[in-house]
Amino acid sequence: MKMTYREALREGLTHALEKNPNVFLIGEDVGAYGGTYAVTKDFLQIYGPERIMDAPLSEVGFVGIGIGAALGGMKPIVEIMTVNFSLLALDQLINSAAIFRHMSAGQLSVPLVVRMTTGGGRQLAAQHSNSFEGWLAHIPGLKILVPASVEDARSFLTFALKGNDPVLIFEHALLLNRSEEVSSEPITISPFKALIRKEGPRLSLITYGGMLPRCLEAAMDCQELGLDIEVIDLRCLRPLDDRTIFQSIKKTHRVLIVDEGWRSGSFSAEISARIMENCFYDLDAPVARLCRKEVPIPYARHLEEAAIPQMKEIKAKIQEMLK
Amino acid sequence: MKMTYREALREGLTHALEKNPNVFLIGEDVGAYGGTYAVTKDFLQIYGPERIMDAPLSEVGFVGIGIGAALGGMKPIVEIMTVNFSLLALDQLINSAAIFRHMSAGQLSVPLVVRMTTGGGRQLAAQHSNSFEGWLAHIPGLKILVPASVEDARSFLTFALKGNDPVLIFEHALLLNRSEEVSSEPITISPFKALIRKEGPRLSLITYGGMLPRCLEAAMDCQELGLDIEVIDLRCLRPLDDRTIFQSIKKTHRVLIVDEGWRSGSFSAEISARIMENCFYDLDAPVARLCRKEVPIPYARHLEEAAIPQMKEIKAKIQEMLK
Amino acid sequence: MDKSELTILLFNMMRVRRMEELCAELYTQEKIRGFLHLYIGEEAVATGVMHFLRPQDNVMATYREHGHALLKGVPAKNIMAEMFGRTEGCSGGRGGSMHLISLPHRFYGGAAIVAAGIPQTVGLALAAKRLKDNRRSICFFGEGAMAEGAFHEAMNMAALWEIPVLFCCENNLYAMGTALSRSQSQLDLTKKAENYKVAAQSVDGMNIYEVLEKTKTALDYIQREGKPYFLEFKTYRFRPHSMFDPDLYRPKEEILKWKKRCPIEFLKNDLLSKKSITLEKINELDCMVEEEMQAAISFASMGSLEPVENLERHLYENDL
Amino acid sequence: MDKSELTILLFNMMRVRRMEELCAELYTQEKIRGFLHLYIGEEAVATGVMHFLRPQDNVMATYREHGHALLKGVPAKNIMAEMFGRTEGCSGGRGGSMHLISLPHRFYGGAAIVAAGIPQTVGLALAAKRLKDNRRSICFFGEGAMAEGAFHEAMNMAALWEIPVLFCCENNLYAMGTALSRSQSQLDLTKKAENYKVAAQSVDGMNIYEVLEKTKTALDYIQREGKPYFLEFKTYRFRPHSMFDPDLYRPKEEILKWKKRCPIEFLKNDLLSKKSITLEKINELDCMVEEEMQAAISFASMGSLEPVENLERHLYENDL
């Protein structure tokens, strides 16, 4: 059975709304507009305005309302239209949602799910092309999910709602139209485990989110050139399943990390540092990183492409590393 | 001549206000209250309300006003009372101030200085003890200064105002009462250079901001035990002077990074990753990190102390690494 | 209102006052650390509002919340233990003075980011409305918070979606050192609420009778209409903003003028003049308060420290 | 107002309209990419306001700003080249449709974070006031932006500090798919401004005469009083929000009703009926517009691409 990432997200949401009457969706244009990326088309008609709440342009406000509703016993799913606007609501997420359980010694829980579209690659220029998921993984108390496959796009919401902690789910805009084979029933592999999407002995390519498909493509191309590498999809950035990474490195001894975030202080740095700490003696060569160039994303297509890791660049890097 | 960090900040501000009539200070309680940390006591009386502007509780608003005033030809110094409240204004800093020059192909500049108090260690609990300077160093287009010495507290503002880019200056609350010997005239060592605060052949201890004094103390203690290490004060996190780090490692072959930020995705990760990329073959042992434990800072003193790297812990770590 | 109820109100104000005075002392003794914000002078507000609240009602307040916590039912001993940083504290010693939290009392804190609790309380109220679980939701904040965007966004949505919140603005005229008139262009705070079509009233916050009356009106309205209501309580803090505040920004005469309007003296004198209370009774109350508070302090002093190994607990659900 | 001025106004509206129509075509041809938001239907607003502005005046607008840029003096060819992603574009091809920026014209963009430009314009105006450099500062934003905290914070400070900004709200009734009445509890937008003690007027944004008259009143007031002013322009976008918008949320009849009030047709017919213009003259204007726009498109098509090596330029001051 084939399904697109968009359909998968929709199925995940449908499932959540059908299963639990305390789940509701709130965000800008989730209702009458049908969802900025058409994920929630007709939901308003189907579930009504109490469960599909079109919010005004008030990111601090409706994220705060989501936190309060979660404290009060509901299971809110807040949609921040894109990660770019999450900057307006970070205070609520970081200095409230993430800390309430710890600061109250376990009394409070904030079972809040926040979905947002992330990533560059569509010529939307600097203000609309950010990739902050890796950066936000710095915050203890949050969980950070980055579904890269259609299967994960379908099942992650269910996992997020199962727990009682704030979870941010980053849906990559470039993946929405991707179609992949999926099983008829959602597969339930915990999102808190990294998955080896392709096995191979020569190098561990570590990536997540929007970069996964192009990494896999590069790996397939390399395969044909006789360079058989392993591709790890992190799936969740916090908590990070670093065990899977370390095990892979014991086998391959070489690592390339591909991260859509700006290089300095990106999540790739944390991965590299952990490898340093845990696999130093397993490495045959220094860990390498391919990341976003450290500039705001420009509008012009060729500049944007030069700023974000592309398949060809990834492939060339693998070849260089295995020369 | 002795001077406290607080007096040094005050002298820097006085100098800036005296020298350039287009400099003005805006922020919560910078005026009538005298500055939350008494840095700007009497400034309102001396410079008047046009140059010392008490802002309402409106972080998005007055940071935005600062950006606009900078675009319009002024040299605003915005004080965000503490780094904790900067979360409310990150949209303005990240998605406007940091990008305007690049997005306009060099037409616009935002010569804005933002000062904020940072750090933990005063039993102010989770919402008031954040340490975000390393995390914000992820953002291209911003410059991130972290004065750790009284001399730097005095001179950094002058440097920040010399340029025409947005600069964030993080003043560590624990340092305010520290008194140090300073020269009679401000010393002008560019903040964009890391400084070796203590030389030594055995290990490179890399740190910045509020952690510097306790690192130096640990280094001195170790010295007495015959463990002679080098202490590097980064001074500026973006752009990072990594050359100084790499040169030190060529000599010492061992590295410990002490960072007040939460470990995962802290600035220490970026340093470790760069060392991996540039000094892999110089290292005798993996780079080690001492960071904030990954929890919101608790109020109770013993818990807070356990959460933030302390002198003793640093010393023990050095000893362990040199065993 | 009968004598016994009035006596309880006086008693509650006295409890809050005394607790705050002791906190100040304990702070100078360094038993309490961090930031400490006292409510002295403003007692009639929390006392009057809390009078109507039931255990199941939700409250969010600010860092100036000791009194609110106490009157919502959090025992003084757990409050004091919290400020001493002990595990017996209502937040397990992790929160301190600014973050008194007690889920059994549905006291959600104690939040120290100005205005952040306002939309959160709207969320609590939304949940209560959807779950039909018969809880009221009340939010306390200072007049300074009304300059924050969060206030504006929350008011708009509460009005738009008819979310039954009671917004209680404690207008003590200053946000730290910044006078209201130096920070907001609209000084009539009820107009700010009304402009969002939220019903609003201004209240003399030094007069417990007026606090009671107008709070009752507000709660009845919320119950009847299912819509939000805004109360501005005009009050004054007799002490500086926090223990660090040199209090340079207010004229001494202003402070004196307001101190003359002490809400506790006001009620005491009124009850005495009406012979609704005797001096002996007041002394008795004083003793009871002292006993409660001294017991709380002993309890706190004898409290235990969370083992350092537990530092990383409670970050996520299953970190027990 | 004399004939020639009115002709220029008509001409300017026609220029904006035609440019937008061509943008839509070029978008389907994939010459323009990314997000594209058209101003068709709202032309009288920018045309009327810009009529009074001088080269030195500051303007900030939104992602729906092609018309504003054009009328502030940015040449059509540099606008078009920008949307083609060419170095000859006013933002060097780095900004695209949403970020037309031209410092020589003091057109600060083209900002795509809703409401972020509002405090920034207050800052521009503050600078102009302090530097006494005789610049006006004007900010355009949609009615949706008025739900953002940034709007509220900026209005308060502009009023409090008497910062002379002209706030121009283009109320086209929808923020993407969300109708004003479904997103704000206070529907009279002037009241929101007045509540901050900012003078305010509502304007029929489809009627250029009224736009001119009320803008003039506003600018005179600002000049005279040195205080901010708020104008609400009631208008309508004839097209969907952006090229991605399926436009499912508005009744067809509503769109038709508003289209009948096309501001360009209105002015044309009025001038024709008063014999202030002839059909020939209008045809001539049409031709001039077409020529300008086709020239802009050719210019853009022949534009050059920034060498990829220059990607990292312009991040900091000395990155040339």
Ligand SMILES: Cc1ncc(C[n+]2csc(CCOP(=O)(O)OP(=O)(O)O)c2C)c(N)n1
């Ligand atoms: C968002 C934010 N900005 C700044 C501060 C620092 N601060 C703490 S209390 C306060 C004044 C608040 O005044 P008000 O809301 O009137 O409450 P009051 O203290 O008078 O009860 C300020 C500026 C903060 N805690 N949060």
Ligand SMILES: Cc1ncc(C[n+]2csc(CCOP(=O)(O)OP(=O)(O)O)c2C)c(N)n1
């Ligand atoms: C802070 C922020 N939130 C959300 C968006 C997504 N968005 C872009 S335009 C828009 C609607 C804005 O409506 P309005 O202010 O009325 O302007 P209009 O498009 O009608 O001209 C939204 C929600 C954004 N760009 N910025």
Ligand SMILES: [Mg+2]
């Ligand atoms: Mg106050």
Ligand SMILES: [Mg+2]
């Ligand atoms: Mg609109």
